[in-house]
Amino acid sequence: MLRAMIATLVLMALDPAMTFAEEQSSAQAPITVTDIAGRQVTVNAPVKRILLGEGRQLYLIASLETEDPLARIVAWRNDLIEADPATYAQYLQAFPRLATLPAFVGKENGLIDIESTIVQKPDVVLLNLEAMSANEDVKYIEKLAELKIPVLYIDFRHYPLKNTEPTIRLLGKIMGRENRAEEIIAFRHQAMARVTDVLARVEPQRPRVFVERIGGYADDCCLSFGAENFGKYVELAGGHNIGSDLLPSTFGQLNPEQVIAADPEQVVVTSADWEAYVPGGKWIPLGPGADPKVTRKKLEWFTTRSAYTGIAAQKTRNFHGIWHQFYNSPYEFIAVQQLAKWFHPDLFADLDPDATFAEYHRRFLPIPYRPGYAVSLSDSAN
Template sequence: MLLAVGFLPVGANAAETVTVTDITGRNVEVQVPVEKVILGEGRQIYFTATLDSEDPFKRVVGWRDDFKKADNDGYHQYLESFPQMEELPTFGGMKDGTFDVEQAVALDPDVIILNLDAKAATEDSGYTEKLAKVGIPIVYVDFREKPMVNTEPSMRLIGKLFGKEEKAEEFIKFRADAIKAVTDKLAAQSDLKRPVVFIERAGGYSDDCCMSFGNENFGKMVEIAGGVNMASEIIPGTFGTVNPEQIIAANPDQIIVTGANWELYVPGGNWVGVGSGADPEVTGQKLAKLMERPGFTGVKAVADKNVHAIWHQFYNSPYQFIAVQQIAKWLHPDLFADLDPEASFQELHNRFLPVDYRPGYFVSLK
């Protein structure tokens, strides 16, 4: 026994098979800590970076090819520090039927981590059974459908898989404290006036108007931040659309547009490219241009210049608490005069992430 222990590498953890419960309630057997992971979405690197801060790619043997397209600025910032990420095998998506099962099996992962929204397509296509037959488990996490409910259990699940439970709990507390800095102050107000807010999802991504959020995701973030989400009575689920006439009729007090650098999706598009290191002069000009569309020119928010753009990827990452703080500051500037969302984002990077914070994630017309 002593000889066997002596040959273990310093700091090695003995692997054990455990049963974990994923975000859908499925019980899944996984050998932890996992050493080889396939990410069902490239943007899942946002959570691997939070837990594997020294090298967010050390467990990743394959990933979906969306990170560069959905967050081009963030992708290239990570590429500066981790050039090996360009060599990783890439996959198509479960929902569009382009996921390559044979390729996944050849990579011999310990687990495949998928987003909740891929579950129906994964099961309908038979991928779950095919992978189970070769001993590759699937677990589901969620930072998109109900992020304000599912972020904490998702991070705990990933912490268990990675053998980083303590780090996961540290992040969860940091996130909860940041949200509490908003909710406690709002709860103490006896006569809080909640402004009506229209959130436009991916404004300028297409010529259509307008994608938005119902009572979840950014819609829920608006409510937590002390506002009234205009589309909550129009859109029954998490995602949906409203038309220009509905915006005019609601006459919102504030407008928030989500955006990112989508040059690879919509080259030269009218989207607002907020994100890592974005130029606020450029993003501000593009935001102002969007407000010239029918449905926006006459509303109160535009007249008062209470119009803002925010990084779209807060909607699909563990970092939504930064968005809650920033929205609260926009909606109640006097009440949250001392709140500094940029400082919170900076601290997130300093404590958890392997890249430096580069401002550019928010812009306002005022």
């Protein structure tokens, strides 16, 4: 016993960063947590081997584990590579071994290959809430449970304003980063309050807003959001989301006649660099480092869509493009700030969403901030 204590003290002398607390925190012990689906799940924490059921879950993992976000990830789905290539390039430059991280293909609401999962021996598998139905059909959770591999459901997409912060707390708990999780949540509250407090005080008239979802990804018109996700962001930013009146769920589609009849005063197009999915498409390559001349030119095309013929926004050029991944990340407070600035430029003249996102990067992410997440044709935004 004495010899072991002396050995530990020698190691601490050689590495001052090592502490008894760190030794203790690295030791795993079973804890029971409640995931976003309301399931009680026991995991060995802090988890050391995480399998990401969606690559974009890295946005949060990196916020909680900034020094080396790959330290605990054993495999991931390849969607970040294809859906957000600019961010992937940033992480690849900072962490070159990302290129060798085992990756698998699949859809947002689909299954993960169970054999590949078993090979990685994860402490936990993180799945999106919308994959729950498919997993129940094939007893995926039960099969992994027999091998003592727990699954947790998280959500940034369907009810982000309700589920993002519980998701942050859940991952903070299983990773042993609870204090860090609370710091992120406090930052989010402060950023959101810079919009909601002003609107509560002033109560301005709300412009009618149509959000075109995944603009340029498909030729169909007009995909949009109901009362959740970007639909909720619009309301928090002081607008009235047209989709909330007509769509019963988070995601849906209106016909062009419905859009024209609603006569939106503002049109917001969510888009991104989707060259991997739609080579040479009408999408707007928004994201870190996007060229504003290119994004503005591509946004111009949307003003010519037949669904917008004669609407108020076409006459005033209140057309805006915003990074689609705000719909599926812990960064939606940036989208709310940006929308508020477009809808109420006088009220939010001093609000700078770029500065807010840059500060978040400095405090919580291992990559530098690069602007390029939004573009606008309106004179007030310029």
